[in-house]
Amino acid sequence: MRRVLTADRMRAADRAAGEQFGMPSPLLMENAGRELAEVARALGSPGGRFLVVCGPGNNGGDGLVAARLLHAWGRRVTLVLVGPRDKLTPDSQRNLLALGPSGLEPQALGAVEEPRVGDVVVDAIFGTGLTRPPSGEFAKAIEHVRRWRAAGAKVVAADVPSGLHSDTGAPFEPCVEADATVTFGFLKQGQVLEPGATLCGEVRCVDIGIPAEAVEAHAGAEVFLVEEADARGAIAPRRSDTHKGTYGHVLVVAGSLGKSGAAALSALSALRAGAGLVTVATRAQVVESVLGHAPELMGWPLEDRGPLGRADLESLLAAAAQKDALVVGPGIPRGEETTALLGELLERVDVPVVLDADALNAVSTDLGVLRRAKGPVVLTPHPGEMSRLSGLPTKELQKDRVKVARDFARTHGVTLVLKGARTLIAHADGTVYVNPTGNPGMATGGTGDVLSGVLGALLAQGLKLPEAAWTAVYAHGLAGDLAAGRRGRLGLIASDVVKGLCSVWTRWER
Numbered sequence: 001m002r003r004v005l006t007a008d009r010m011r012a013a014d015r016a017a018g019e020q021f022g023m024p025s026p027l028l029m030e031n032a033g034r035e036l037a038e039v040a041r042a043l044g045s046p047g048g049r050f051l052v053v054c055g056p057g058n059n060g061g062d063g064l065v066a067a068r069l070l071h072a073w074g075r076r077v078t079l080v081l082v083g084p085r086d087k088l089t090p091d092s093q094r095n096l097l098a099l100g101p102s103g104l105e106p107q108a109l110g111a112v113e114e115p116r117v118g119d120v121v122v123d124a125i126f127g128t129g130l131t132r133p134p135s136g137e138f139a140k141a142i143e144h145v146r147r148w149r150a151a152g153a154k155v156v157a158a159d160v161p162s163g164l165h166s167d168t169g170a171p172f173e174p175c176v177e178a179d180a181t182v183t184f185g186f187l188k189q190g191q192v193l194e195p196g197a198t199l200c201g202e203v204r205c206v207d208i209g210i211p212a213e214a215v216e217a218h219a220g221a222e223v224f225l226v227e228e229a230d231a232r233g234a235i236a237p238r239r240s241d242t243h244k245g246t247y248g249h250v251l252v253v254a255g256s257l258g259k260s261g262a263a264a265l266s267a268l269s270a271l272r273a274g275a276g277l278v279t280v281a282t283r284a285q286v287v288e289s290v291l292g293h294a295p296e297l298m299g300w301p302l303e304d305r306g307p308l309g310r311a312d313l314e315s316l317l318a319a320a321a322q323k324d325a326l327v328v329g330p331g332i333p334r335g336e337e338t339t340a341l342l343g344e345l346l347e348r349v350d351v352p353v354v355l356d357a358d359a360l361n362a363v364s365t366d367l368g369v370l371r372r373a374k375g376p377v378v379l380t381p382h383p384g385e386m387s388r389l390s391g392l393p394t395k396e397l398q399k400d401r402v403k404v405a406r407d408f409a410r411t412h413g414v415t416l417v418l419k420g421a422r423t424l425i426a427h428a429d430g431t432v433y434v435n436p437t438g439n440p441g442m443a444t445g446g447t448g449d450v451l452s453g454v455l456g457a458l459l460a461q462g463l464k465l466p467e468a469a470w471t472a473v474y475a476h477g478l479a480g481d482l483a484a485g486r487r488g489r490l491g492l493i494a495s496d497v498v499k500g501l502c503s504v505w506t507r508w509e510r
């Protein structure tokens with residue numbers, strides 16, 4: 001897991017590093033500038049130029065250090081200073097003075113010789129201090145950097161691409177797009193959320209001497225980036241003295257006329273994610289078509305009576321007996337009484353329950369059922385379903401997904417998987433995990449059903465929350481990435497993701 005900070009927490013850590021741990025800001029800046037210069041040097045070509053564009057704050061100071069070092073290393077450096085010199089922060093002032101012996105004189109933006117392929121532009125205009133849309137000469141400088149990159153120069157951003165909001169990952173207009181971002185101390189939220197993650201290019205998080213102890217714990221507000229080792233480590237190797245009962249029995253309550261495929265995808269994924277047994281509870285009229293997808297599946301026919309309602313409760317409780325996890329929602333026939341039915345089911349079933357698809361739409365009309373649940377509950381909404389659950393317009397909630405997901409999980413005591421580019425897993429304690437796997441090829445019908453099955457299977461095998469959730473999400477996204485590598489993103493369909501799960505397990509069992 002990689003801890004991810006907001007700009008405020010990063011600044012507090014900066015201060016603590018100086019005040020409590022003997023790492024004053026000028027030293028931090030020198031270390032940051034050196035790391036920045038080394039990455040820039042590695043990206044440049046031997047005869048190439050280095051164009052360092054510095055803003056008025058400490059981000060600019062990092063750039064001034066990098067310019068001095070690149071020059072000392074014999075590189076051809078052009079320096080541009082954006083904004084009034086009298087506005088430079090004290091640390092940046094010092095570094096401007098330190099340039100004296102090098103003879104490096106800042107040039108005006110307009111006078112700069114256009115960079116070419118093989119040249120490197122160091123973007124040190126703004127970092128975590130950006131608080132409003134860049135304007136005037138700052139906006140012009142950012143537009144120059146964007147144009148130079150389009151002309152073939154490589155761009156290395158200091159800490160954060162200038163123009164990117166370092167907490168939300170939303171770009172102001174204009175915003176630098178970088179080939180690499182050298183970030184200092186800890187990852188920032190905006191670098192792991194889209195579109196920020198894409199705008200950063202390859203993120204290198206470098207140690208500049210800020211000890212982990214300098215970061216104040218924020219119980220209930222921590223954000224972590226999930227890494228492959230975390231997900232892989234959650235899947236225990238299989239012992240020889242085990243049997244299918246060891247790996248749990250999942251009940252999938254799903255499917256309806258015309259939507260038997262959703263049930264099959266969810267159930268098949270539960271099998272492909274290691275569940276010992278999977279039973280599908282669905283209307284009698286579709287049970288055979290669901291089971292037709294895999295002889296390994298078992299069926300629990302529900303009497304044909306249209307939408308799921310109270311009349312189905314006794315049968316579903318009987319189906320849920322001796323099960324280790326439930327997945328409810330993919331393709332279910334939803335009606336007036338489905339919310340009440342789910343409420344009763346959640347109150348009486350004590351194993352983990354995954355609510356997906358139309359089960360989410362059903363509970364969104366009475367969120368109280370979540371608090372009344374006897375066992376742990378995981379919701380797996382996409383943004384549209386999240387809008388119905390939260391009452392926020394989709395556009396609104398997408399602006400600060402971390403906050404929306406955290407608030408919902410904490411308020412209702414659930415684990416919430418907010419799907420999308422960089423899916424978020426918010427746990428009831430307020431901690432949010434960011435998932436880096438997955439690709440736009442997975443924006444195709446049925447991939448959500450696949451995730452619900454994987455999640456149900458890991459819960460049935462005894463993984464606890466939130467670990468079961470971020471492991472399922474990571475594996476599901478990686479399965480999609482491996483499948484896209486074989487099929488191409490355009491051709492990817494949900495069944496490929498199911499097959500991709502096997503590639504994940506073989507990769508992790510090595």
Ligand SMILES: NC(=O)C1=CN([C@@H]2O[C@H](COP(=O)(O)OP(=O)(O)OC[C@H]3O[C@@H](n4cnc5c(N)ncnc54)[C@H](O)[C@@H]3O)[C@@H](O)[C@H]2O)[C@H](O)CC1
Nearest residue numbers: 028029057058059126127128129130131132133134159184
């Ligand atoms: N441990 C670390 O992370 C270290 C970080 N360092 C670098 O310091 C910057 C943060 O520096 P700061 O001075 O706070 O802000 P910026 O340089 O990002 O921004 C400059 C300055 O600009 C003003 N400002 C904000 N928005 C606008 C705007 N739209 N137009 C004009 N001016 C604007 C605001 O007042 C800012 O103060 C961090 O990213 C790192 O690169 C340290 O150097 C090393 C340790």
Ligand SMILES: [K+]
Nearest residue numbers: 123126158160
């Ligand atoms: K920057």
